Amino acid sequence: MIRSKTRLLAVPVAALMALTGLAVVEAAADAPSFGPAVPALTRGTFADPPASVRPKYRWWQPLAYTDDKELGRELDQIKRAGGGGAEVAPFSVEGTGNNTPEFLKTYGWGTPLWAQKTRTMLAEAKAKGLGLDFTIGPRWPATVPTVDDVNDPSAQQQVVFSHEFHKGGTSRSGELPVNFDTAPPAGAKRTLIAALVAKCSDAGCASSSGPRMLDRASVTDVTSKVDAQGALRVDFPGDDKSTYALIAFYQTPSGQSLSGYTATGTNYALDPFSEAGAKATTDFYDEHILTPDVRKLLAQLGESDLFEDSLELGKTQKWTSELVGQWTKRRGYSPVEVLPALAGAGDQGITDRPFFDFGGGVGARVRTDYRQTLSDLYIRNRLDVLREWGHRHHISTRIQPYGVPVDVSEAASHIDVPEGESLAFGQSVGAYSNVQDYRVVATGAHMSGRPVVSDECCAFSGSVWGSTAGAGSDASNLQAVYRGFAGGVNQVVWHGLPYLSRGPAGAGPQSAWPGMTYGGNTSYSEAWGDKGGPNWADYRAVNDNLARMQLVLRQGKPRFDLAVYWQDFGMNGTGTTGSGSNKLIQSSSALASAGYTYEYLSPAHLKRKDASYSRGALFGDGSAYHAVLLNDQKTMPVAAAEKLLRLARQGLPVVIVGDVPSAVPGAGDAARQDARLKSVVSTLLRQRGVVRVASEADAPRALQRLHVAPAATPHDGSGAILDVRRKAGSTDYYYLYNQTNTATAQKVTLTGDGVPYKLDTWTGKITPITDYTPGHGAVTVPVRLAANDATVITVTPRHDGTFTGHPGHPGRPREHGKTVPQAVKLDEWSLSVDSWGPGASGLPGDTAHKTLGPVTVKAGTDGALPAWSAITPANGYPVDLKDVSGVGTYTAHVTLDGGWKGIDAAELDLGTPVDTVRVNVNGRDLPSLNQSDPRHVQVGRYLRPGANTITVRVASTLLNAVRVAPGTGAASRTPMDYGLFGPATLTAAGGDRPVLTAEALEPELPLADGGYNRATVLVTNASGRAANVAVAAAAADGISAKPERGRVRVPARGSVTVPVDLRDKGVASGTSTVKVTASSDAGPSATTAVTLRHSGDLALNPGGTPFPRVVADAGQDRYPAKLAVDGSPSTFWVSWGRAAGQGPTPADPVRYGVDFGAPVEFGSVVVGGRSSYGPRDYGVQVSSDGRTWRTVATATDTPKEGGTTAFARVSARYVRLDITRSWDGIGANVQMSGFSVRP
Structure with a gap:
């Protein structure tokens, strides 16, 4: 999304098999033959996963201003860290004169030197058994050096309009109006699309501030009357009681460009909707980058990815040269006379507040047809063209298919490796962070049978040098990765690993210690590699863990319980496009809490030949949905409704939530199509397997009535656990993710034949689960997960070299005596720190080390140990660790008394250290630790009676050292607390007593x-x-x-x-x-x-604990509902809606409230405003069950800055705001900086 990207290549399958003798499971049967094969999960591949399933790194490089030996060293760093490859992403070179044409003729992107570097990197990657991918061009959006003329036909286009008003009975002549809504760029050619005359529905429309409504029947195309000089004479009919609009629509280049990357200077963004735009890229690669040596290496490597970032194409209204013709062909009518509905429709064409519009909903239908046509052209002219070209060169496409009006799930099915991103898709910890955007992308891969769904992770704003592995914060890498996995991702592309230096020594802050980053020392995370933080050394274990998860998540085929019908042209996340009329079902939904898994079914998918229902499943060779759900779906194409009816008649269960479809989405032949749709839906509702319910909360019960049960059923109903299921032959693999900010422990029933095994992704061991309850075609297992943690469980009847047999339930060992070992508090430690800082040269990568300590640190009365920032002379310590980054070694000596005799299982609780941790007991290193759960370190077999020595190594990030180093520009960054914080305890967990x-x-x-x-x-x-x-x-x-x-x-x-x-x-x-x-x-x-x-605030919940629980309508992923109850006035919630007119109205209110968990008494609510975006009118409603609500107060014209609404004291479990108007009355959403409930 809003950052550059670097991705890695897959290891060639043939070479991988030759080197390792690995068994291979082919991709889904209906997938294209081109692409990677999936390694089978065996005891060997799980212990040491091959490179093809390992995480990749976006590898930022200062164009071709690199050293070949350093390139090889950095690929070695990736391999040592457990990575599987790199994605080469060119950046500009730092320093004066390094963006001039003379410099860029040698070092720029696409030059002969760049092609030579491409060859060098491919050869190095091949030699090291790594993959290598390339971004489609420098930065984003896509450009090439050959498109340096603003009027190049392959450059991105826009539509602009001008207008004037005239009274009836008058005339005008002369040049067409030039008061363009968006000024064309300098030197841009203007091509007249149409000149139209239309009568205003209201004579006062010329002075209106809202949409100027036009009489659709009055629209007249006068384009043919415009002379060669662009002049037009028009006589307006009627009298002075009527008003007419003259509107001229022009196609012009958008002018979006990049500079500083190639010798040709300014390069213009390519048109994503035309074949010419795609071919500009492929032709340039063919002529300038894919030299004979490069082509040979690509063939030997087997597959590389060409990566294109999300389409961030500015705020211009999108157009392309063939749009009128393709619209006419695809939608069945010409768009020319309805173009006024697009005037001022915005960059996504989804506003409900255009400059002109037609009544009766016609304008909204036209705008849907506009978005559908752009989506069709993006898929046909860009995705398909790039993929076909790539396959000829052993290149796969890896693309983030969002940012412009696009049917994302359908587009993703035309990509070899569709990709999402943690930043655009939301990354908040806990409080049910949404994973649904990922599922939209993953649906496309599952439809096409592609085995890989990728994720650009983990770009945290302002967190470079400061992201953590498992700590529960918004800059925690593992929680962001695990979120993506829960959404269907099975490939991580780390953001990212910068080249050593961004320019020559002294060129700027990224050409000095510590080195190059994405965008400076206050920008997005991360800066991995040997020059990075002290915690980098522990990312081998992190990447091994993720590789094992990715191996699991590519086995067999996906299995989902439901398909949610979803027609839209974008998604809810910032940086995507926003959503149209349909909202994704949140991860905190009643469906998710009941254990149901679901994906998003586009109407395009229902046109597929394999869209059939047999043996209880829709798309049985793909995700095998057991039911389809319509979620308050007001529109639907007739063809989609007819297909659903046929499927329902075949036995497919259908649940309809809320409204039923009553109108087709487009404007073509709308009256007849609407009538046909209503007839089809009426018949659909009469089918035995179709159930209609009032709300999504009622959907689980409806599904149960239809005998559709979730494959994985959590028992406590908290909604904490999300699952992903893969089925390979007789084996079911389950990925279980705790999406909350607190630990969970509960039983989960998993569908599958056989017995359960735990696949420990941190150690690589596969062990039977003995504490389980067998059932009919299912097993019930206990699951304990730390906050934001994940685990993998398999259910299988296999008995082979991978699943070596099940010992059954353990017998009862003899227990001797009743002496019980007491928990031991580890309150005193000796601490030594290897401090990291800039070396004498001050050059990138020159890190000096200094030993500080040892110093004795003791716990306070609450068991807490001091953070390094508190270990200073001012606090009585002989060393100063306030601004130190590095590796701390904590040593504690403990004597275990006789009560510990015979104990063979014990847990070491380390609290919440920052950042990564390793443990040694009595001179023996423990296996890799789960960095998300340092509270349950298994140490029993390493302990002995009497004296024991426990050593804990804590590696920090590099941030604190970067903050205080001269010249880094990072002094404004907030310092981090590092260290072992405790309380640290040792607790017996099993033995002979x-x-x-x-x-x-x-x-x-x-x-x-x-x-x-x-x-x-x-x-x-x-x-x-x-x-x-x-x-x-x-x-x-x-x-x-x-x-x-x-x-x-x-x-x-x-x-x-x-x-x-x-x-x-x-x-x-x-x-x-x-x-x-x-x-x-x-x-x-x-x-x-x-x-x-x-x-004194009943709603306050800054930690995201289960109660009080936010109950709100869909919101923006980057501004989740929990931000209104976190106690911070600087954070805020944003409701769903990304375009004017999608904000709250009395007919379609936005609701926000909390569930206290039990009835409480209260008498007021306090709303934190957001200036012109906050709630203006709302009702305060209460409920005892979350279903039936009553209004206890009504507030109108509340202050913009927020305020208190008091009412007679009530007792209720739920309270919510029913917001009917925001202060921006025509806005896209409503926002709140706080929501408090007072007794």
Whole structure:
């Protein structure tokens, strides 16, 4: 999206098989033969995945101003870090004179030297067993050096209009009006598309500030009357009581360009809708880059990707030379006389507030036809042309198909490797971060049978040198990757790995220590490589983990429960296009909470030959949907409705939520088509397998009535876990992702024959799961996941070298005595830090190291250890770590008493260290640790009775060192806290005696005065016998804490979750602690604690804990609903809608509220405004069940800056705003910086 990209190539399959003897599973049967084969998951490939399934790196390079040896070294760095390849992305060269034509004749993109560098990199990648991809050109959008004339026919085009008003009975003559809505670029040729005369529906339209409504029947095409000099004489009929508009539409170049990359200076963005635009790229490659040596290497490598970024084509209104002809052919009517509906329609053509419009919904239909036609041309003239050309050269297309009006899921099916991105698709941690945009992209790959769905990850704004691996923050890489995987992604392209230096020494801040970045030391993350942060060394383990997940997620074929019908030309995310009338179903939906998985079915997909229903599945050779859902779908093409009817008659279950389709989306022959559609839908509604419900919340029950069950069913109904299922032969693979910001522990029932195995993606081990319950064609397994963490489970009947057999349920070992080992607090550590900073030369990559310490650090009364920023002389320490980046080594000595004898399982809880962690116990290195879950480090087999030494190595990011280094320009960056923060504890988890553990899944919870919350405690019985356990809770004065079950039976080697209801009875500030104790009748006991943070705001939830839970209509992915309840006035929520007129109205309100988890009493709401974008009119509604609502207050003309709405005190579980108008009354959405509820 709004950043450059670098992607890596796949290892050639033939070479891979020759080198490793790997078995290969072919891509889906209906996929094109061109493309990668998928390595089969075996014990060997899972332990050490091949390069073809490993993450790639966007590799930013300063054009051809690079050293061949350094290029080889950087590819070595990628290989050592567990990467599978690189994507070459050219950037400009830093320094005076390095963007001149003379310099660029030698070093520019597309020069002979660039072609030579291409050959060098391909040869190095081949020798190292890596893939190599290339961006389609320098930066984005696509340009080539040969298109340096603004009027080149292959350059991007736009439509502009001019107008004038005249009274009836008058005349005009002379030049057509030139008051263009958008000024054509200097020197641009103007081509008249049409000159039209139309009567205004309202005589006062000339002075109107809203859409100027025109009489559709009055539109007259007068283009033929325009003379060669561009003059026109018109006599307007009628009298002075009528008003006429003369409107002239012109095609001109958009003028969007790039400069500083090629010797030809300014290069103009290519037309994405014309074949000429695509061929400008392919012809240039054929003539200037694909030399004989390069072609030979591409053939030997087997496959490389040509990557095109998202289409960020500015705010001009899109056009292309053949649009009128193609519109006429495809839509069945000429667009010329309806062009006024496009006047001022915006860069996406989706506004409801154009400059001119037609009544009766005609204008909206015309704009839909406009977007559909552009989408058709983008697919035919760009995607198909690039792919056909690429295949001739052993090149695949990898493209982000969004940014202009495009049917994304259909477009993705015309791409070899469709790609999304974490930045445009939202990247917020917790609170049910949406994954649906990824699913739209993935649907296309699944339709075409392509095995790979890619993700540009993880570009965090302002976070270069500061992104973390597993820490739960918006700059946490693993949570962003895991989100994409939950949306159907199975290839990560890291953003990114910059070349060592962006220019000659001294050329600028990116040509000095630490080195080149994406855009300076305050820009987007990340700057991976040997010159990067101290945590880089640990990314081998991170990439091994991701490679194993990607291997799993490419096995067999995808399986989804539902297909959601979805016709749109863009998506909801910033940087895509925004959405039209349809909204994606959020990841916090009732469907998702019930375990249903779903993709998005375009009407184009229903035209496919394989769109059939048999053996209980639609597209049985693809995603095998068991039902189709229409979500408040008001429009539908007749052909799509007829196909759904045929499928329903064949037995396909259909659930219709809300409105039924009553109009076709386009304007061609609309009256007759609408009538036909209504007849078809009426027949559809009468089919036995078609159920209509009022809301999406009712959809799960409707599906159950139709005997459509989710393949994976989480038992607690919290909606925490999202799943992805792949089926390969008799084996079912499940990827399970905790999408919340708190840990979850629950049972999940997985469809599949056989027995379950855990695929440990951090260690590469495949082990049977013994604690499971078999069922009919399914198994139920316990799942515990840290916040934003993921795991992989397989269900299979296989018994072979990969799945080596199942030992069954374990027997009961003999237990000796009842002496129970007590948890050991590790409160004192010796800390030494290898500090990183600029070397003496100050050059990129010259990092100096200095040892600081050792120093003794001790935990406070709460068990917390000091961050490095607090270890300073001012705080009594002999060293100063305030601005230090580096690697800290913590050493603790602990003596285990006799109670630990016979203990063979123990967990080391490290709290939340920053950033990456390695552990050594008694001189033995532990296997790679799950960086998302440092609270459960398994150390039992490394411990011994008596004295033990535990060493924890914590590697930081490089940010703090970069901040204080001279010349980096990063002094304004906020410093990070590094280190081992604790509390650090050692807890027995199993052995030859009864062991009981208790863990608070939410260590911190908000609890407001008068409010409710719920803590969840996981009680685990590690002994071989079931235990009867009493659970008790103790809280501070003014706080009520009551376990929902005072006694529970915990199975042998099993766990039980115990909810604890919390009530605040008058504590409005500060913190308090709830202690929960679990005591077994057999003797063992365990205690855990929850910190409560008190306030006077019943809705406040900055940590994204399960309650209070936001309940809101769809919002922007980059501005999720949780941002209105995080307590920060600088963050804000933005409702769905990206075009004028899509904001709230009385007929279509926007709703925002919270679920408290239980009834509470309150008497006011406080709304934080957003100037001209905040709520203006709204009702305050309450509910006991989330379905039936009553209004308790109405607010009109509320202040722009927000304010308080008071009402008679009520008791309810839910409260929401029913927003009917924003201060920007014609705007695209409504925004709120805060939402508070007061007692």
